[in-house]
Amino acid sequence: MDKDLTQTVQRVLMRHGSNREALVEILHELNAELGYLSQATLALVAEALKLPSSQVLSVASFYSMLDLEPRGTHVIKFCQDAPCHVAGGREVWEALEHELGIGFGATTPDGRWTLLTTSCIGACAVGPVMLVDEDIYGNLTPERVRQILKQVAERDQAGGAA
Amino acid sequence: MAYRANILISSAAPGAPEVEQALLDRIEELQLAREVQVIQAATLGPQPQGVELVIYPEGTHYVRLTPEDARLIVDEHLYKGRPVPRLMYKGLEVEPLEAPASKEVRVVLRNVGKIDPGNIDDYIALDGYAALAKVLTEMTPEQVLEELKRSGLRGRGGAGFPTHLKWTFARNAPGDVKYVICNGDEGDPGAFMNRRVLEGDPHAVIEGMAIAAYVIGARQGYFYVRAEYPIAVSTLRVALDQAREYGLLGDHILGTDFSFDLEVRMGAGAFVCGEETALMQSIEGLRGMPRTRPPFPATSGLWGKPTNINNVETYANVPQIILKGGEWFASMGTEKSKGTKTFAIAGKVKRTGLIEVPLGVTIREIVYDVGGGILNDKKFKAVQTGGPMGGCIPEKYLDLPVDYDNLAKVGSIMGSGGFVVMDEDTCMVDIARFFMEFTQDESCGKCVPCRVGTRRMLEILNNICAGKGKPGDIERLITLGEEIRVGSLCGLGQGAPNPVLSTIEYFRDEYEAHIYEKRCPAKVCKALIEYKIEAATCIGCTRCARNCPVNAIAGKARQVHVIDPEVCIRCGICKQVCPVDAVKIE
Numbered sequence: 032m033d034k035d036l037t038q039t040v041q042r043v044l045m046r047h048g049s050n051r052e053a054l055v056e057i058l059h060e061l062n063a064e065l066g067y068l069s070q071a072t073l074a075l076v077a078e079a080l081k082l083p084s085s086q087v088l089s090v091a092s093f094y095s096m097l098d099l100e101p102r103g104t105h106v107i108k109f110c111q112d113a114p115c116h117v118a119g120g121r122e123v124w125e126a127l128e129h130e131l132g133i134g135f136g137a138t139t140p141d142g143r144w145t146l147l148t149t150s151c152i153g154a155c156a157v158g159p160v161m162l163v164d165e166d167i168y169g170n171l172t173p174e175r176v177r178q179i180l181k182q183v184a185e186r187d188q189a190g191g192a193a
Numbered sequence: 194m195a196y197r198a199n200i201l202i203s204s205a206a207p208g209a210p211e212v213e214q215a216l217l218d219r220i221e222e223l224q225l226a227r228e229v230q231v232i233q234a235a236t237l238g239p240q241p242q243g244v245e246l247v248i249y250p251e252g253t254h255y256v257r258l259t260p261e262d263a264r265l266i267v268d269e270h271l272y273k274g275r276p277v278p279r280l281m282y283k284g285l286e287v288e289p290l291e292a293p294a295s296k297e298v299r300v301v302l303r304n305v306g307k308i309d310p311g312n313i314d315d316y317i318a319l320d321g322y323a324a325l326a327k328v329l330t331e332m333t334p335e336q337v338l339e340e341l342k343r344s345g346l347r348g349r350g351g352a353g354f355p356t357h358l359k360w361t362f363a364r365n366a367p368g369d370v371k372y373v374i375c376n377g378d379e380g381d382p383g384a385f386m387n388r389r390v391l392e393g394d395p396h397a398v399i400e401g402m403a404i405a406a407y408v409i410g411a412r413q414g415y416f417y418v419r420a421e422y423p424i425a426v427s428t429l430r431v432a433l434d435q436a437r438e439y440g441l442l443g444d445h446i447l448g449t450d451f452s453f454d455l456e457v458r459m460g461a462g463a464f465v466c467g468e469e470t471a472l473m474q475s476i477e478g479l480r481g482m483p484r485t486r487p488p489f490p491a492t493s494g495l496w497g498k499p500t501n502i503n504n505v506e507t508y509a510n511v512p513q514i515i516l517k518g519g520e521w522f523a524s525m526g527t528e529k530s531k532g533t534k535t536f537a538i539a540g541k542v543k544r545t546g547l548i549e550v551p552l553g554v555t556i557r558e559i560v561y562d563v564g565g566g567i568l569n570d571k572k573f574k575a576v577q578t579g580g581p582m583g584g585c586i587p588e589k590y591l592d593l594p595v596d597y598d599n600l601a602k603v604g605s606i607m608g609s610g611g612f613v614v615m616d617e618d619t620c621m622v623d624i625a626r627f628f629m630e631f632t633q634d635e636s637c638g639k640c641v642p643c644r645v646g647t648r649r650m651l652e653i654l655n656n657i658c659a660g661k662g663k664p665g666d667i668e669r670l671i672t673l674g675e676e677i678r679v680g681s682l683c684g685l686g687q688g689a690p691n692p693v694l695s696t697i698e699y700f701r702d703e704y705e706a707h708i709y710e711k712r713c714p715a716k717v718c719k720a721l722i723e724y725k726i727e728a729a730t731c732i733g734c735t736r737c738a739r740n741c742p743v744n745a746i747a748g749k750a751r752q753v754h755v756i757d758p759e760v761c762i763r764c765g766i767c768k769q770v771c772p773v774d775a776v777k778i779e
Binding site for chain 1: 205422547613615
């Protein structure tokens with residue numbers, strides 16, 4: 032495990048020529064590959080870039096797309112911004128909380144879903160919108176949210192469950 | 194190799210991968226792969242309409258496609274040569290977001306949705322890079338600045354600083370190493386014009402930046418694009434590679450002494466990074482926190498070097514100004530705000546989407562003529578412009594010509610051009626609370642008035658919406674707001690109180706109703722409303738009782754149902770499911 036982690040970190044750092052200025056992007060890519068940034072990951076990055084670990088942590092904790100905790104199999108990011116809110120976002124958000132039985136920032140006990148918000152993804156013309164992992168869903172209603180959650184769950188089962 | 198047909202697909206649309214796969218599979222099955230090319234064009238047309246295709250050379254525009262539709266189009270249109278009218282874009286019938294011809298003028302969006310953003314030849318065919326060639330071979334930097342000055346172009350990122358002045362400062366700043374930066378951290382909720390330009394016409398921005406680099410004497414530039422826009426980032430990277438391959442970036446561009454190259458840097462989800470000094474910190478790999486100005490980036494920017502930083506839309510205007518002349522650009526707009534501006538219309542209008550109009554059109558024209566009026570023919574209440582740092586503009590200013598100065602006069606800002614329309618069902622206190630939640634969350638924490646003050650304002654607003662407002666709250670909000678405005682370093686803190694202060698100014702009666710009468714006039718704030726079933730209308734179908742998540746509704750079949758206000762969580766499901774509209778809000 033630790034060897035794997037070291038290799039992943041090495042590989043990502045190589046892509047950026049171990050360039051300190053690319054710290055934000057390095058962390059971003061590690062976040063995508065590893066699911067989140069553990070203390071061990073941050074320590075490896077700090078060591079390789081010869082930066083104080085405090086600085087690496089300060090950057091990792093500043094940007095909302097960098098996760099310091101593990102996430103569920105599927106990460107739902109609901110757009111929390113005004114155009115989606117005006118278009119009926121609150122009912123959709125409540126439906127999400129209700130369906131998943133969790134609130135903002137939480138992960139379901141079975142580890143399948145994490146519920147987060149995102150800032151505007153620029154799809155305002157079809158708001159309210161949410162991201163399920165990388166996929167955008169627009170024109171949401173409470174009813175559609177229930178369908179989408181079901182679809183994703185069915186897809187998982189068909190694919191032998193992720 | 195030339196293709197018989199080129200198909201552009203709106204690859205950014207939800208469901209596009211499935212449609213594209215169906216398209217490709219069918220093309221393969223019918224052995225058309227050598228004749229037909231499928232191009233991923235991110236977005237097509239003025240307004241998203243599901244998965245869309247445009248088939249050239251005819252220019253047939255198909256909308257809202259399923260994978261089955263895609264197979265049908267291959268069979269009929271491409272194989273048999275018979276277009277499928279049923280699936281075509283039907284002009285007014287599906288209500289596209291198109292301004293009347295006299296109002297919409299496309300300068301920045303001229304190529305978006307028309308060309309393949311992944312093919313530099315498309316851009317070059319439409320005069321692409323001709324402006325750069327003209328600048329490098331025929332014009333001195335001073336002449337470029339003169340042309341820009343004539344155009345009257347002002348920064349499209351929001352503050353509206355004259356572009357020629359910004360460039361002049363960076364040009365005159367001493368130093369051998371200088372940088373140009375494109376601010377593509379379009380974080381304003383409701384604004385997505387930069388995304389569309391980067392995804393649809395990336396070379397226009399690259400060309401504008403190269404011209405800026407020539408003028409100020411920079412050899413290196415950076416695109417800073419937010420991570421929420423992965424398609425824009427990948428489109429841009431392809432465009433940069435192609436420009437390098439064609440010798441339009443790199444050493445000795447077009448055989449001249451001018452050398453310039455560009456890199457893309459991605460954000461990671463921090464709204465404040467749209468502020469220029471914070472953005473530069475982020476490029477340097479640090480926390481994106483704003484710093485004091487002066488020194489301005491023009492004298493001390495990225496790594497302490499003179500830096501010119503402009504918005505995507507500003508750069509995209511530059512090549513057109515060089516080719517058509519500053520006077521052409523200045524012929525559009527108002528006295529102090531020249532040219533066109535893109536606006537992203539969202540919220541409660543019939544037609545949402547992106548438009549580009551000359552500055553100076555009125556709010557009424559944007560909301561009613563272009564946006565088609567309010568959804569469900571409700572009453573217009575306000576429009577919130579300029580993102581979370583902007584203000585809410587009420588009905589009495591509907592005929593205000595939109596430009597930088599007029600918006601500032603009524604307590605709002607141009608910002609990047611977001612236009613969120615609100616109707617009579619929108620509670621202005623709730624909206625102000627909502628924006629304050631956003632800025633409170635996004636405050637980087639450096640300046641105490643912004644960090645603590647926004648939180649205190651939010652607490653007061655939360656109380657008001659929860660029915661716990663106290664006399665004096667309005668005055669406290671005003672005092673706090675004014676102190677945050679003067680006590681914060683960057684635009685985020687300085688603008689954060691705007692939504693609250695502008696709604697207090699124009700909708701004070703709503704605040705007062707919440708505080709003194711414990712009443713929400715728009716019936717939005719949950720603590721101040723009660724759901725009731727109208728006995729005369731209820732048919733006793735039991736649907737509400739069956740759907741209530743907290744069992745707050747009692748009543749037998751075919752008898753009038755009653756909601757227990759103590760148990761009710763005001764989720765509104767009963768109102769949604771009632772077949773006879775018997776559930777009322779009081």
